[in-house]
Amino acid sequence: MDSELASTAPAFELKAAGFTLPVIRLLRLDMDAVEAQLLPKVQQAPGFFQHTPVVIELNALPSADEEVGFPQLVGLLRGLGMIPVGVRGGGAAQHEAAKAMELAILSDAAKPGAKPEVVDDLALELPVTGQSAKPQIGIETGSHLVDRPVRSGQRVYAAGGDLTVLAAVNSGAELMADGNIHVYAPMRGRAIAGLHGDRAARIFCSDLQAELVSVAGHYRVSDSIPAKLKGCQTQVFLDHDVLRIEPL
Amino acid sequence: MARTIVITSGKGGVGKTTTAAAMAMGLAQRGHRTVVIDFDVGLRNLDLIMGCERRVVYDFANVINGEANLNQALIRDKRCEHLFILPASQTRDKDALTQEGVGQVLEELRKTYDYIVCDSPAGIEHGALMAMYFADDAVVVTNPEVSSVRDSDRMLGILSSKSRRALENDEPIREFLLLSRYSPERVASGEMLGVEDVQEILALNLLSVIPESKAVLNASNAGTPVILDVESDAGQAYSDMVARYLGEERPMRFLEMERKGLFSRFFRG
Numbered sequence: 001m002d003s004e005l006a007s008t009a010p011a012f013e014l015k016a017a018g019f020t021l022p023v024i025r026l027l028r029l030d031m032d033a034v035e036a037q038l039l040p041k042v043q044q045a046p047g048f049f050q051h052t053p054v055v056i057e058l059n060a061l062p063s064a065d066e067e068v069g070f071p072q073l074v075g076l077l078r079g080l081g082m083i084p085v086g087v088r089g090g091g092a093a094q095h096e097a098a099k100a101m102e103l104a105i106l107s108d109a110a111k112p113g114a115k116p117e118v119v120d121d122l123a124l125e126l127p128v129t130g131q132s133a134k135p136q137i138g139i140e141t142g143s144h145l146v147d148r149p150v151r152s153g154q155r156v157y158a159a160g161g162d163l164t165v166l167a168a169v170n171s172g173a174e175l176m177a178d179g180n181i182h183v184y185a186p187m188r189g190r191a192i193a194g195l196h197g198d199r200a201a202r203i204f205c206s207d208l209q210a211e212l213v214s215v216a217g218h219y220r221v222s223d224s225i226p227a228k229l230k231g232c233q234t235q236v237f238l239d240h241d242v243l244r245i246e247p248l
Numbered sequence: 249m250a251r252t253i254v255i256t257s258g259k260g261g262v263g264k265t266t267t268a269a270a271m272a273m274g275l276a277q278r279g280h281r282t283v284v285i286d287f288d289v290g291l292r293n294l295d296l297i298m299g300c301e302r303r304v305v306y307d308f309a310n311v312i313n314g315e316a317n318l319n320q321a322l323i324r325d326k327r328c329e330h331l332f333i334l335p336a337s338q339t340r341d342k343d344a345l346t347q348e349g350v351g352q353v354l355e356e357l358r359k360t361y362d363y364i365v366c367d368s369p370a371g372i373e374h375g376a377l378m379a380m381y382f383a384d385d386a387v388v389v390t391n392p393e394v395s396s397v398r399d400s401d402r403m404l405g406i407l408s409s410k411s412r413r414a415l416e417n418d419e420p421i422r423e424f425l426l427l428s429r430y431s432p433e434r435v436a437s438g439e440m441l442g443v444e445d446v447q448e449i450l451a452l453n454l455l456s457v458i459p460e461s462k463a464v465l466n467a468s469n470a471g472t473p474v475i476l477d478v479e480s481d482a483g484q485a486y487s488d489m490v491a492r493y494l495g496e497e498r499p500m501r502f503l504e505m506e507r508k509g510l511f512s513r514f515f516r517g
Contacts, residue, residue, distance in 0.1 A: 149451055151405030152398050170401045170449055186448075 023088070024077070025057040031072045042080045050081040055106060056098075058090030065091050070101045143179070150175065150189065157195070171211060180204065190214075193236070203236040204248070218243040250358035253365050253493075254383035256407075258399030260370030262391045263428040266464055267486075268367035269297045270475040271387065274490030276331035277475075280362040283322065286336035287379035288369035289344055295335045298325065299471025309337035312349030318356055327476065332361075342375035354382050372406055381412050385422045387455060387493075391429045392441040397449055400425075404450065425452035426489060431460040432505040443503060456489035458482050459502040 026034070042049045054077060058068065068090070077084045086104030087094070095105050142161030150156055150165060152172030157163075163177035166184050173189035175181050180202050181193045187205040194201030194216035201215050208229060212221050213236045220236075220243055233248040255268040265288075272284035285308060286294035295301040300323045306316035311334070318334075325331035334353075337344060357364050368379035380386060386407050390400040404423060408414055413421050427446060434440040443457060458464075463480030467473065475490070477483040481502055488498050 148408070149404075151408070152401040154405040154409070168449070168451065171398055172402065173405075188449075 019053075021053050021055050021085070023055045023057045025060050026068070027060050029061065029066060029068060031069045031076065034073065035076050038076070038080065046081070052082050053085040054082045056084060056087045056103070058087055058094055061090070064089075065093060068094055068097060070097050070103070074101050074103070144177070152189075177201070183207075191236075192219075194238075199238050201238075205234050205236075207231055208234045208245070213243070213245065215243060220245065250361055251363055251384045252354060252358070252382055253363060253385045253387060254368055254380040255365065255387050255389060256368040256376065256380055256403055257370065257389040257396070258372060258376075258403040259391070259396045262389050262396055263426075263458065263464070264370070264389050265293050265297050265367050266468065266474060267387065267389050267426055267428065267458075267489075268294065268365050269473040270486035271490060271493070272331055272333075272363070272365040273325075273328060273473040273475050274487060275363045275365070275494075276325070276328045278490070278494070279330060281330050281360065282363045282365065283332040283334060283357055283361045284365040284367060285334040286367050287345065287375055288367065289336045289340055289342045289375055290338065291369065292336035292338050294333065294367050295323075296471060297468055298333050298473065300325070300333055300335075301471070304335045307335045307337040308353070309340050309344040311353055312344065312346065318353065327472075342369070342373065342378075345375060345378045347378065347381065350378050351382060372402065376403075377406070377410060380407055380421075381410070383407070383411060383421055384413070385424065385493075387424045387426050388450070388452065389426045389428055390446060390450070392427060392431075392435065392443075392446055394441065397441065397446055401450060404452070423452050424455045424493065425450055426455045426458065428458040429460045430457045430502065432503060436505060443500075454500070455492050456485050457500060457502055458485045458489075 056073065058064070061068070074084050084103060086106045087098040088106045090098070098105060142158070144156065144158035144161070144163045145166070146156055146164070147166045149167040150169045150173040152170050155174040155176065156165075158177040158179065160178050162179040162182065163175055164182045165175065168185045169175060169183055169187045169189040169191075171188045174192070175183070175189065176192045176195050178194065178196050178198060178201075181191045182204045183191070184206045186207040186209055188209045188211065190212040191203045191210055192214040193203045197216050199216045203213050203215065208225070209231060210222065210225065212219055213225070215236060215238045218238055218241065225245055229245055229247060234245055235248050236243065236245050238244070253271065255264050255271065257264050268284055272282050276282040284294065284298070286292050288294070289309060295304055303323050306321040308321065310316040311318055311321045322332040322334055325333060354364060366379045366383065369375040388400045388403055390396050407421050407423060411421055413419060425446070427443060431440060435442045443454070447454060459481045461480060461482035463477050463482045464474050467477055474480065474482050475486040478487070485502055488501065491498055
């Protein structure tokens with residue numbers, strides 16, 4: 001029934017993307033102990049674990065041959081709201097057992113200090129400003145100017161420069177820049193400056209209500225932003241290895 | 249020139265179908281030839297709200313698949329001769345709506361109708377994307393609570409990046425806000441967001457504020473668009489919506505708590 005057009009038009013794009021997932025590094029095979037120790041952690045931050053994909057790491061186990069109680073472990077994780085997606089490390093028998101539980105076998109390239117941020121595959125959803133020339137000029141000079149609200153779910157990335165936003169950035173929106181980020185309206189979303197590691201990058205907000213601010217990989221979430229700075233003119237910068245948020 | 253209006257929200261249960269029915273009926277009552285399309289394939293409701301569920305023979309999916317022509321599928325409203333309903337299929341899934349198919353049907357409707365009102369399903373998946381893709385105007389239905397506001401915000405982002413007008417660099421979609429299920433008492437007690445709070449986040453042209461009202465449920469049960477209940481507050485608020493959409497200036501109503509009359513105060517005393 002499909003028309004010619006429907007069958008030839010691309011139905012998908014295959015892309016590679018990196019994700020930062022929590023890893024449950026098993027140290028022992030005692031699943032009851034895992035349960036007893038995991039439960040309080042989940043209760044501390046139920047929102048964080050809810051529907052969160054997790055990876056089970058087997059590298060730290062004393063032996064790569066012993067049977068891991070995957071059915072119990074997977075059941076436990078699912079019961080706590082997590083979605084176990086795969087295992088890392090371990091031996092062939094363990095991999096077989098994991099496959100039987102529909103877990104993926106992830107490559108064992110554990111690089112300590114690897115960049116947590118996804119930078120290769122940024123979906124650029126630049127808000128259409130009506131004048132399409134504007135963002136392009138932004139790209140040439142290495143800076144972006146956005147004058148429409150940045151909505152929940154939108155991401156704006158200024159590659160190689162600063163990002164300036166004149167309208168509200170709403171909760172669930174994400175700003176990224178290799179340089180500084182300036183927001184001259186309520187900033188309720190996420191701001192990630194110095195995306196490629198520029199430690200001198202700063203974030204300037206006229207009304208800080210952000211969910212997350214980050215400079216060169218150092219971040220703070222809303223909970224750890226002092227309440228007295230919320231709604232104020234602030235700047236966020238890196239002082240040695242401490243992310244500081246100070247009034248302007 | 250025909251205009252295609254999508255009634256959307258992201259979140260479910262906020263009053264999209266009620267709004268679509270009211271918008272379509274309101275426009276048709278003013279003499280505009282109007283068709284309202286249910287995009288909620290598999291969960292169709294519009295026919296119930298419009299009270300034409302027993303007259304559905306062919307549906308939107310049949311037309312797209314060439315199993316019926318448009319005139320066979322369109323149902324003329326019994327109360328208003330300018331209003332037609334194109335029901336969704338209840339038996340298929342949302343993939344029944346192909347972009348070419350939807351585009352062709354809308355193109356054909358544009359030849360004869362002044363307004364095409366698209367009732368979007370909840371979510372941001374295929375069905376919702378199809379409903380908004382060809383839109384000229386969007387009415388974002390929002391309840392005064394944080395999750396609904398955030399979902400509407402997300403929907404607005406999608407409208408400005410994934411619609412036909414956005415992708416073809418055409419003039420952007422005109423976006424309007426409709427605040428529904430508004431309860432001034434609960435706003436006053438801090439349980440609900442106020443109009444200003446919602447406007448501060450979404451920053452849109454506000455079409456109307458629909459008060460929480462029993463009339464809405466009664467109208468749905470009766471299969472009568474609530475806009476026809478001219479005595480009710482919700483019906484009047486929807487009339488305001490249509491008037492403002494067409495460019496009339498009307499003061500906002502139903503934002504304040506009902507003042508207790510002297511007598512009721514006295515007797516409660």
